[in-house]
Structures are given as C-alpha cells and as structure tokens.
Amino acid sequence: MKNYQDNSTSVSRRNFLKVSGGFTIGITVVGLVPQLTSCTEDGEDTREMVAKELNAWVHLREDGQIMIYSPASEMGQGSKTALPVILAEELDADWSDVMVKTSPIDPEIYGNAGFGRSGRKIMMNVGSRTVKGYFDSLRQAGAQTRYILLHSVSKTWEVPIEELSTEPSLVVHQKSGKKIPYGDIVEILDIPETIPEFSIDQLKNPEDFRLIWNESIGRVDVPEKTTGEAVFAIDVKVPGMVYGVIERGKVHGASPNLINEAEIRTQDGLIDLVALDYGIGVVANTLEKALEIKQQLNIDWNTDVLAAKHSSQEALESYSKLNQHDETRDLIEKGNVKQAMAKAAKVYSAEYKNDYVYHAQMEPLNAIASISEDQNSIEIWAGTQGPGFVAGAVANALGLEPENVKLNLCYLGGGLGRRSLHDYVIEAAQLSKAVSKPVKLIWTREDDLRYGMYRPMSLQQMKAAIDSEGNITALSHVITGDGSNLLASGAANEFYAIPNQEVKLNIVKNGVRLKHWRAVGHGPNKFAIESFIDQIANDQGVNPLEMRRKLMANFPRALKTLEKTAEMANWDTPPRPGRARGIAFGERSGALCTGICEISLDRDSGKIKVHHFWSAVDGGTIIQPDNAKAQMEGGILMGISSVLSEQLTVEKGEIQQSNFHDYQLMRMADIPESLEIELIPSNDKPQGMGEASTPIVAGAIANAFLALTGKTLNHLPFSPERVKKVLDS
Amino acid sequence: MPIFSLKVNSKSEEVNVDSGTTLLWVLREHLGLMGTKYGCGVGQCGSCTIHINGNPMRACALPVEAVSEGQSITTIEGLSKKGDHPLQKAWVEHQVPQCGYCQSGQIMQAAALLEKNNNPTREEILNHMNGNLCRCGTYMRIFNAIESASKEI
Ligand code: FES
Ligand code: FES
Numbered sequence: 001m002k003n004y005q006d007n008s009t010s011v012s013r014r015n016f017l018k019v020s021g022g023f024t025i026g027i028t029v030v031g032l033v034p035q036l037t038s039c040t041e042d043g044e045d046t047r048e049m050v051a052k053e054l055n056a057w058v059h060l061r062e063d064g065q066i067m068i069y070s071p072a073s074e075m076g077q078g079s080k081t082a083l084p085v086i087l088a089e090e091l092d093a094d095w096s097d098v099m100v101k102t103s104p105i106d107p108e109i110y111g112n113a114g115f116g117r118s119g120r121k122i123m124m125n126v127g128s129r130t131v132k133g134y135f136d137s138l139r140q141a142g143a144q145t146r147y148i149l150l151h152s153v154s155k156t157w158e159v160p161i162e163e164l165s166t167e168p169s170l171v172v173h174q175k176s177g178k179k180i181p182y183g184d185i186v187e188i189l190d191i192p193e194t195i196p197e198f199s200i201d202q203l204k205n206p207e208d209f210r211l212i213w214n215e216s217i218g219r220v221d222v223p224e225k226t227t228g229e230a231v232f233a234i235d236v237k238v239p240g241m242v243y244g245v246i247e248r249g250k251v252h253g254a255s256p257n258l259i260n261e262a263e264i265r266t267q268d269g270l271i272d273l274v275a276l277d278y279g280i281g282v283v284a285n286t287l288e289k290a291l292e293i294k295q296q297l298n299i300d301w302n303t304d305v306l307a308a309k310h311s312s313q314e315a316l317e318s319y320s321k322l323n324q325h326d327e328t329r330d331l332i333e334k335g336n337v338k339q340a341m342a343k344a345a346k347v348y349s350a351e352y353k354n355d356y357v358y359h360a361q362m363e364p365l366n367a368i369a370s371i372s373e374d375q376n377s378i379e380i381w382a383g384t385q386g387p388g389f390v391a392g393a394v395a396n397a398l399g400l401e402p403e404n405v406k407l408n409l410c411y412l413g414g415g416l417g418r419r420s421l422h423d424y425v426i427e428a429a430q431l432s433k434a435v436s437k438p439v440k441l442i443w444t445r446e447d448d449l450r451y452g453m454y455r456p457m458s459l460q461q462m463k464a465a466i467d468s469e470g471n472i473t474a475l476s477h478v479i480t481g482d483g484s485n486l487l488a489s490g491a492a493n494e495f496y497a498i499p500n501q502e503v504k505l506n507i508v509k510n511g512v513r514l515k516h517w518r519a520v521g522h523g524p525n526k527f528a529i530e531s532f533i534d535q536i537a538n539d540q541g542v543n544p545l546e547m548r549r550k551l552m553a554n555f556p557r558a559l560k561t562l563e564k565t566a567e568m569a570n571w572d573t574p575p576r577p578g579r580a581r582g583i584a585f586g587e588r589s590g591a592l593c594t595g596i597c598e599i600s601l602d603r604d605s606g607k608i609k610v611h612h613f614w615s616a617v618d619g620g621t622i623i624q625p626d627n628a629k630a631q632m633e634g635g636i637l638m639g640i641s642s643v644l645s646e647q648l649t650v651e652k653g654e655i656q657q658s659n660f661h662d663y664q665l666m667r668m669a670d671i672p673e674s675l676e677i678e679l680i681p682s683n684d685k686p687q688g689m690g691e692a693s694t695p696i697v698a699g700a701i702a703n704a705f706l707a708l709t710g711k712t713l714n715h716l717p718f719s720p721e722r723v724k725k726v727l728d729s
Numbered sequence: 730m731p732i733f734s735l736k737v738n739s740k741s742e743e744v745n746v747d748s749g750t751t752l753l754w755v756l757r758e759h760l761g762l763m764g765t766k767y768g769c770g771v772g773q774c775g776s777c778t779i780h781i782n783g784n785p786m787r788a789c790a791l792p793v794e795a796v797s798e799g800q801s802i803t804t805i806e807g808l809s810k811k812g813d814h815p816l817q818k819a820w821v822e823h824q825v826p827q828c829g830y831c832q833s834g835q836i837m838q839a840a841a842l843l844e845k846n847n848n849p850t851r852e853e854i855l856n857h858m859n860g861n862l863c864r865c866g867t868y869m870r871i872f873n874a875i876e877s878a879s880k881e882i
Contacts, residue, residue: 222825
C-alpha cells in the first residue's frame, strides 16, 4: 500500500513582502492571529518559528520545513501539487519536508507565462496549460533557490561554490564530507547580490529526476478531500453573512418585471430584493428563506431577445440548408482542396452533429462577497479558474479600484471551463453592495443548468478525396454553429499527412450562452474527423488501424500512441461475439493520445455498453504519473457520459432540462470493466493532460458501432432512442 | 420558529429553523458541518449523503422535522475520529478524489454498504453506488478503493 503523506495546507501569507520579479528577503515569523473561517487560512501552524523567505516562491524554516507556493487553482486537475513538485525537483528538496500553500494572487510574480501572445503573465487555469506554462519558470525558480542555499553555505564554510552539491534537503561538501540540512541554512542565509539565470543544460538531467515521475508522491489535496475538510467556496462562512439567490429567466437574456414585489417585501427574513438586468436577486437571513422567496416571485419576463427564437433541434436540422450565415471564416487552407477533389478517384462526404452539453461541475456556482462599510473595498471567497482576473472583473462591475478587491481562492468543485468567467463572483459582489452585508450567493442546480453556458451544438460537413491507391488526398471540413472559436479548436489535422486541407466556419447566432467545455471544439471536431476516417476505411475495405498508420507515418509521437494502444487492446485478435472495437486518435493542448474501446449493444433498448477502454498518451514529461492517469481516466469517463447520454435542448429559447433527472450524467453502473492508460515516457516539455482523452471517446465509440452493426452514428449524444432509430433505419 | 433537537455525530444539537428546512441546510449552514455537500437538492446526485441510524440518506430530501431526536445522524465529519476509516485510507491510497466535491457523499454511501456487507460483489458495489454522481469521472478508483477497503474490514 502506498502511504501518501499529507503536504497540504492552503494558507495565504500574511507577511508577504512584495517583490517585483526578483528576489527579496525578509524574516517572517509564522505565527498568526485567529482568522475568520476562510478557504485559505484554515489549519495554520501557529508555532512561532523563524522562517526565511528565499524568494517569492519558497520559505525555508529552521526546522527544515520548505514551504512552496502553488499558484494553481485546484479543480481536480492536480496542478496544486504538480507545480511545487517541479520547483522542489530543481531545489533538490526532500518531498517530505515540503509544505504546499496556495500563492497570493499576484500575476506579476505568480502568473503563467505560457499564454504566449503578449508575454504577459496571467493567473488563469484553462486549456490544460498550467503545468505546461509554468514548467520552465518553476524549474528556474527551483534552481535559483538552490543556488541561494549553495551560496550561503559556500560563504560560511569558505569553500568555492563549485565544490558544493546537494542531496535531498542537504548541501554537501564532498571533499570534507561535511553536510548541512537546508533548515540549518536559515541561520547563515546570505542572499547573493546577483542570482544567475540557469540555462537548460545547467538544470537537472531528466535522468536524475527524483520527484518528477515519482509514483509515491500523492496529491496534496487528496487527504482533506476524504474527510470533508477541504474548503470549497460554498463552505465558507463569514460573520454577519446573509444568503443570496437569483431568479433568472428560462430564456437567456430575458429581463424581469417583478409583479408581486409589495407582497414579497412583507416576508419575514427578507433583507432585500435586488433587480438585475436578467434576474431578481433575493437576499435573506437564511438560505432556506432565500430559496423559499425565490419560488414565490411572480415575474413577467420580457423575452424579446434573440434566444427566444431559438429551438435547438430545428435549428440544427436547418444548418445544412442554410445559404446565409451571420459570418463565415476560413480557418485553414492548405494546398488546393478543390483541385484534389476534381482529380479524386472517389469523393466521400458525410455529416455529423452534436447537441449542446452542460458543464455539470458538481459544485454549483457560488461565491461569498463582503463589502466594506465605506463601500470602497470588497473581499471575495470563490473557486475560480482565473484568480488573476477576479479583481479586475469585480472592480469594473462595482466601480472600485482593483487593488481594493481581495480574493481568497478556494478549491473548485469542478471547473471544466465554466469557472473561467466570473459572472457568479460579480453577482455576489453586487448583492453584497446592495445590502451592505457579506453575502453568500448560491446558484441552485436548476439555475446552474438552465442559465448555464454550454458547449455549442454544431454541424460538421466533411468531404474527402481519395486517390486510386486509397490515399486521402484532400479533406474539407465545414463547421456550422454559434460560438465562434469555441467551434474551431481541434479541426486541424496536424498529425495526418493529408496534403490538401480546408476548414471553414459558418457562424449562426442563437443567443444562447456558450462557453469552453472540457477540450472545447475538440469534442465535436474529433468526433467528425475520426468517424469519417473509419467510414472511408470501411468503404475502402482497409483496417482503420492501418489507415491511421499510413496517415501518421511521418509523425512518430502520434504513431507511437497508435501502436501502443493497439497493442494494449489486442487489436489484432477479434473481440468476443457481440462485441466490437473502435479506434480514434486525438490531440489537445500538445498531448497526443489514441483510444480504443470495446462495446456491445442492447438492440432492444438501443443502449451501448462500453466494456473496455484503452489509451496510450504522449504528454511529454509527466510530473505526476498517477495523477496524469487519473486525468486520462476522468476525461474518458466524462467523454463516455457526454457521448452516450448528455443532451441539452432548447425550445423557443427555454432550456428543456433542469436537473440531473433529465440531464443525465454517467453513473457508476455504467463504468467499463477496465480502463487502461499507458503513459509514453518522454523527456520533452510537459503537455496538457487535463483534456487530452475526452475528444477521442466519441469517435472510438462511433467506430466500434460501425464495426458492430455496419451503421453510422452521426449525432451526439448516442442516446438509446437515437441508436434505436439508426438500427431501424 | 420551532426548535429541533438532533443527535449529530454523537452530539446533541438544537436548531431554531423553519420547519420544512432540509437537513442539508441545517447541517451545513446552521451547524457548520460543511463536509456534506449540496449538488442537486433533489436526491439525484448523492453529494449530501449522510447516515441516519446507519442507513445512507440524502440530506437534501429530508425536512428537519422528519428526523427525530432519537435517531442518530452521522456526517463525514463523524465517520471516523482521525479520517482513518478504512474507506478514507483506501481513498488516499487509490488517490480517488479529483475536485473532491462529491467524495464525502461517495464515502458515506460506501461506508453504509461495508457496514452491512463486508464482501460485496462487483454488482453489489455498482448498484449501491449508482445514486452518487461524480463529474470528474473517478468511478474506477471509487470502485477499486471500495474493493480494497472491504478487504481491510
Ligand atoms: S444534493 Fe442531495 S442528492 Fe444531490
Ligand atoms: S471528484 Fe469531482 S465530482 Fe467527484
């Protein structure tokens, strides 16, 4: 049995000395005054102990404890642990000495530089870019911290720094055999005038990694997530706090006119009603009272909005016949598709569709806001993927200065893309301001679902040219739907040698709220691409594995995931009768993976059962292998859930589902018998693991279905009713 | 407002709330036991699972007046003294939680199973756990953790 130690604590630093990029030092006494209940300051160690701030990331305590800040929002992806592991590796820390704390919200220091573009550092956890984006800078910070320790020891021992080396949490002088624990260096700490930038070959050789890819390092947040002690925003209580809920329209954007205001205002326990453009806020003494009053509101909704004209299923049916769109974009043009089509031995075409899906993160949106008496500053408790953007968003909405907005970052009960927008935080702030009290705002599950922001529905029109040798010479992919770039991701085929490719995007505005949903456009786009490839392979009489082998011949990283997965799944031996396997390849945020599933079908009900799922992934350097596997597993199960049952529909603007009885997530009885993940060893830079596996699921299942029945599933989700229709067709 | 007497985690508690208030809000917002979570409010997700006299129940579906003083309520906070119930240990060993939000409910639901049946079959585990949703997709690990904990009991 693995004994994972508990390195967790999420404490924000009180005595933090602001540094601007460089290093500063101050002696901080870790000993704190009692706190409000909060998500960041529970469990503080109150022993008085001298600790030194080695730099903005690391505090070293005389008893040897090494506190490392993690700037990640933890939503289940594990980055809160992975980031300090990277730093601790270069610091050569003994992991059992490490304590992890959530960093202050200060993007200049703790931001992720991995968002390219401006080079600006930001604190935003999206697109599986956290580990990837921080990798270089945290290695550098770890190496520089180690340098400070070496320098201090070299001064005290009067030996050249070159003669010193490190072992876990020890500085060693080989020549004399002297060793000093890191904690003892606190007393002799001597921060050098200048600290070098280390080049890549001065950093640790991956062969020497002890912490990176170390199976015995568990996630720091796991222990407290088994005892109920982990604090999510919804769990925060602050003195004097009251409760807020908001009644929103069933049609996105509809504006309210409260008819029974006078009557409502007579209710005991009501503190105030707050009119918003799109809803009525109810603030009451207790949550139950707020919810009760919410139900009693009699609102006349003005639905003169775009969404009111939208009925999803009709709209989706109409997409293939539209000859006018709100906007058309050419996303990719490579080679000459037209010419290749004209010269083709055979041209294939097919259409794929997908309905809206909802995030369904298990913790409904919520936030706590506490406005100051003078209304000039506000304190927030929230789980957010973008902690660096909260101050700006709230300040902007309330007319405050951003420096007067303080965020306490809590655990996120799921992010999945939904918690990267701060509507719910702003709402809490607005309610708090309106009633001049701290307010806990909770979205009910119904609010969260109906006023959600969905992965857009879309139509994918595919066309391919095949030459006389069966090579795919051109691929045309036309995407139609609302959501602009949300539809675009994943349409490019960078790992298939298809000389002529084009991707077009037709935008049709529907007025429904849309958002990034785990892996974004990759879900629908990979579904279309991977299914289409199998349809072509099927018609050509080629094994789908063979077809992909050929396409990937020049892309060894991709090919390796294909070969490995095929081996794991025993692709060459037939499955037992009544079952079939399907294969699909995907890439997302730099991670490449192939998935193979084995399914059976209940022909009476139309229910597809996934029995096995195998996937090999190349995610570059893997920081935490077990967590990387957990991300792959979770992504596959979320994929199966969305592919087999999740469907959100809209009738004249009204969202038709309201809670988990009619928006169905996968349940435990439907899990596969096995779900195997292989991580392909690599010393390349880390890639994004959080979303890699979700996009491969739809194609793998559709392709297994094709192999099993000879029929194609071309509309997500593959609900039993839909499957039955296909079987009967 | 009426006063209700409850026995929660072996402690007697009194709460002054409107009748009709669900046990979930009583536990969380009135008694400060935040381990029990709100996920759906309609008995569909299992995040709010607690034990009443050892039986797994959905706190969101129980009005406070439905629980009598003589019944003993156990929440995740009261499952073990030091977070060392065999299931909690197995949860760490298998690194089950991702976001963690559903996990109190998962553990409480599983604990009620092992209390009655310390050698459950695959089918028994899957059926017993079917009412507890996990959006992060930790089901494979939940299953493995329950199996390994059952061997410790
Ligand atoms: S909150 Fe009680 S079952 Fe979902
Ligand atoms: S761990 Fe996130 S919902 Fe289960």
